[in-house]
Amino acid sequence: MTGEQSTDVLIVGGGLGGCAAALAIAKAGYRVVMTEQTDWIGGQLTSQAVPPDEHGWIERFGCTASYRKLRNYIRDFYRNNYPLTASARKREFLNPGNGWVSPLCHEPIVALEVLRAMLAPYVSRKLLTIALRHQPVAVELGAGDRISAVTFRNEAIGTDQTIAAKYVLDATELGDLLSLGDIEFSVGRESHTQTDEPDAATESDATDVQSMSVCFAIDHIEGEDHTSEKPSRYDFWREYVPPLKPSWPGKLLDWKACHPRTMETVEYQFNPHHESSRAFSGLWSYRRILARDNFQPGTFASDICAINWPMIDYLPGHLLNDSAEENNRHLADAKQLSLSLLYWLQTEAPRTDGGLGYPGLRLRKDVVGTDDGLAKYPYIRESRRIKAEFTVCQQHVSAKLRPNGNRAQQFEDSVGIGSYRIDLHPTTGGKNYLDVEALPFQIPLGALIPVRIENLLPAAKNLGVTHITGGCYRLHPVEWNVGEVAGLLACYCLKKSQSPRGVYRTAKLRREFQSFLEQQGVQLEWPSDIVLKEGDPHGHAL
The missing domain is CATH 3.50.50.60 (FAD/NAD(P)-binding domain)
Known part of the structure; x- marks a missing residue:
């Protein structure tokens, strides 16, 4: 054009x-x-x-x-x-990924x-x-x-x-x-003065927006080593503790997190190929976009999961700045956070069997259509909003x-x-x-x-x-x-x-x-x- x-x-x-x-x-x-x-x-x-x-x-x-x-x-x-x-073919409400977040979890390319x-x-x-x-x-x-x-x-x-x-x-x-x-x-x-909302803050803050997330997709090939290159910002993100009130229970890269509704500490479960699809049961099945059990035996070597977890909620900044340079800096750092989560999962994440890391986790660049294996655009939860009638x-x-x-x-x-x-x-x-x-x-x-x-x-x-x-x-x-x-x-x-x-x-x-x-x-x-x-x-x- x-x-x-x-x-x-x-x-x-x-x-x-x-x-x-x-x-x-x-x-x-x-x-x-x-x-x-x-x-x-x-x-x-x-x-x-x-x-x-x-x-x-x-x-x-x-x-x-x-x-x-x-x-x-x-x-x-x-x-x-x-x-x-x-x-699966006869199922009226086919869920290709059998993910529990939605009755229709599927690959991005299909949509x-x-x-x-x-x-x-x-x-x-x-x-x-x-x-x-x-x-x-x-x-x-x-x-x-x-x-x-x-x-x-x-x-x-x-x-x-x-x-x-x-x-x-x-x-x-x-x-x-x-x-x-x-x-x-x-x-x-x-602010509460502006909207009269019970949960509004005492003061307004134009810089305070919901975290964005740079998502990605993975599968798991047991017995193979697909460990990624260590991200340049891994040491920072490995030690990062979210500066939140009420407080976060520890490091961001950890199985422990805050329950969104109660603020109590919860411990997420993660076990490739060995989780049910029951709601709130575990992270492997959470946003699974392809469940190999839905397909004829031998079609897929593994499930495929989209990763949009609390561990990649990016908190140091957002993309609503007037400065393109600042926006680009935050986007690059958010990508480093996502790559750091993957590396942590592959190398240091506590396993259910007592070991550390799942080296069989493989970044699926083809699923998201990018060279770096990260989604083409971050998941944005909050936008500028019109002043409306x-x-x-x-x-x-x-x-x-x-x-x-x-x-x-x-x-x-x-x-x-x-x-x-x-x-x-x-x-x-x-x-x-x-x-x-x-x-x-x-x-x-x-x-x-x-x-x-x-x-x-x-x-x-x-x-x-x-x-x-x-x-x-x-x-x-x-x-x-x-x-x-x-x-x-x-x-x-x-x-x-x-x-x-x-x-x-x-x-x-x-x-x-x-x-x-x-x-x-x-x-x-x-x-x-x-x-x-x-x-x-x-x-x-x-």
Whole structure:
């Protein structure tokens, strides 16, 4: 993609929200360009190597129709292309990895192929252009508080590209356009005075965000030595004690950690090939993305596991700095932490048989598609967030604060639903876990409307939530829902010659848009008779 270009809708970021938006817009017949800074679309599912975190009702309800298609197509890909065992092939809810974090743990490349296939017809029809390795570098604001164009650096050839659009969706992992365009946003933690949230801090801190993680994949070949080269920062990370309050029980590279909900010390189990898939039973089966027992004997020498554990939560800094040099330094150090965990596992980790280290652990570079064996992009738990017409706060979704109901606050302007615990990982500001129950919630349209800019919509984790409620709105099906609705809202506004703010503020238009969403398979309400089950393994991720 070279020279100047214009389109109906520009999506900046090719993660789950971006893909959902692109699918919705192109299906409606509008021209759309989707850019992505890596060479893989799919975000959390692919370039970040994070299997889906979902709620316990996901197989029956609680997601958009297009997200359910994505999940079904992933299962079909395994049935059509892999030598499954007869019992696995017949399983309605096939879980290729038998990981206990999700009923659908799978390899990143499968999700990538499925997403490409879902979008391919619209690429062929010239409705959708996908521009990989494009990093946004500038936002041009025009008259009427509108974004007129975004400029990108094409990392593949080192040239700049400017794209003009009628609507712009920020589907980046970090809310990049908000910073580049000097658009009103929140970042880090808010104070109790700002949000009235019971668990908010006394003072706000823009530098205090949830830790990121650079994930990777491993298998285990018994009797072989696949020990990696010792990382340059290994000695530092081997002795590192997280500076958190409440305090961490010891070194980060250790089987002991804090229980996210109780703050008590827990000791994780790890035993390749000898763990059950029972929820919370052990780390080998936790995010296992390929279980060899699901496939005909001899197909795979080992299970394959995605590593997204507490030991790689990076605490010294984040990627939301204005300085590219500082961001690059933290990313490099986060990669060193992940490589140090692998080396510790191979050489020094206490074994269940009394020995040290598992030299048979092998870094699977092919699974994540990189030369260093680390995911193409870090798993980002917290983004910049738009200053929105409405902000979802803890009191809207917390089970403790709404003791008489089985659902979170109901919103007349609902444009989707989600469910997950308020799950905040340790932060760069020294706060330990905050992990409390949230009720099944809705996504209010007001949280997608910026307070000033008229043609920008959030399409990822950057909607109007707080530091706290971002902890339950950040997972895969909700990000997809947000992106899909942002795309459909842009289409609706183009067709009706309306503005997103006008749709939000005009009851008749809002109801018409909600009917349009329902026709597209977007669920706006949770069933009134849902039964909450405490301890559901699909309501919390480590």
